[in-house]
Amino acid sequence: MSAGSEEPEAGAEGTTEPPHVGEGRTDSAAATEAFVTHRNLLFTVAYEMLGSAVDAEDVLQEAWLRWAGVDLAVVREPRAFLVRIVTRLALDRLRALDRRKETYVGPWLPEPLLTTPDVAEDIELADSLSMAMLLVMETLAPTERAVFVLREVFDVAYDEIAEAVGKSPAAVRQIAHRARAHVAARRPRDAVSAAETRAALQAFQRAVETGDLQSLVDILAPNVVALSDGGGIRHAAVHPIVGADEVARYLAFGLTRFTAGTSIEPVQINGRPGLVMRRAGEIHGVMAMRVEAGLITGLYTVRNPEKLSRLEQETELSR
Incomplete structure (x- = not known):
């Protein structure tokens, strides 16, 4: 997971640089490096949960603001910590997005992305990102979707998921089982190349x-x-x-x-x-x-x- 080769203006759409956090505030090089290193992953987590690139970018903006104020001395694993921040923010955004969909004109479809060739080569990731699969995940409750995405797509440990969604590890296992069965009943039965x-x-x-x-x-x-x-x-x-x-x-x-x-x-x-x-x-x-x-x-x-x-x-x- 590496940052892009270009360095557009901070906060611009698609940038690999952290969003601007305001004048007079200094963020450490270590915090910036960690966020840049994991940015593509964090965007993918947010997009998988929301089905909206615009909302995923907003989540990353807010995640950076929170991350910039964290004392890195207490962070053992930046990747897990950042995923936890993004998951919590995406859950809040997902509930608001669900309310907006209630007044949406006609069917609501996920925001499509033009993806790089390496995404298609990762069969599991490509399957989880497909329009058909994102629509299946739309039928999950917000917490179920978060648990399913983190466990099935990103292979996050149950205890880490529990911290992210505010549930016990035992409850997360039950939610994961329920979500997995729900998705399996609605996804294509046979894998298609x-x-x-x-x-x-x-x-x-x-x-x-x-x-x-x-x-x-x-x-x-x-x-x-x-x-x-x-x-x-x-x-x-x-x-x-x-x-x-x-x-x-x-x-x-x-x-x-x-x-x-x-x-x-x-x-x-x-x-x-x-x-x-x-x-x-x-x-x-x-x-x-x-x-x-x-x-x-x-x-x-x-x-x-x-x-x-x-x-x-x-x-x-x-x-």
């Missing part, structure tokens, strides 16, 4: 680019579910669309407009193959998918412009 997902995505892209509606229907599973997030700002379906025929009909309208200055580019979205749609050179949406047995069972389109800001540059993630 990146190559399989890429093949389905390529077939989908060809159907869109050629306007071949039948080819589009053929790549969709009979029980496919399409979710579209426009946030009330851009056109999107306000309810899930279920079934191959229904999804194909919904997409058909978009196919008729495809040639009007729109292009599609294959990219890595949240560690998995995805598509970025551009119109007049500007990102107009991103599409991710869930693939099972070679067919698309979940189609997730994010068009809310407030969620598309991190697609012009790759986001470094780690665990």
Whole structure:
């Protein structure tokens, strides 16, 4: 886990430098070095818990402020200490975010990230970051999600998780068991390789680019579910669309407009193959998918412009 090669202005989005903590306050070189060293990990923890890069960045800003005031002499393991700070802040933010979702227009989808190739190579991390998996984790209660993320994704010890969420180790073990069973019942039963997902995505892209509606229907599973997030700002379906025929009909309208200055580019979205749609050179949406047995069972389109800001540059993630 290393800091990025560039050194943008402190506090800027995506920076590897700690946020500015105010004039007249001096932070130690050791505190700065520790935060920079673990920043990608901390962002990944916060994003996995929240599904929002904007909120994850806010959590890191506040985490730095708290870390800068810590007496390092009492810190045995900076990584564990920082993860604990971020987890507690993310839990508070997650509860507030859940309240905001209650008034959100249409389906709420996680904020997509353009990820680096190494994320796709870490199969477990890529699986946990996929849109489909993040949506499964949305069905967990806040504490369950925190415990699941820390234990299953980052392999944090139960006693450390207990300190982070304010529960006993025994209670954390029970929560972890319950969350694991909940997720297992809702995640894809069979692991799908990146190559399989890429093949389905390529077939989908060809159907869109050629306007071949039948080819589009053929790549969709009979029980496919399409979710579209426009946030009330851009056109999107306000309810899930279920079934191959229904999804194909919904997409058909978009196919008729495809040639009007729109292009599609294959990219890595949240560690998995995805598509970025551009119109007049500007990102107009991103599409991710869930693939099972070679067919698309979940189609997730994010068009809310407030969620598309991190697609012009790759986001470094780690665990």
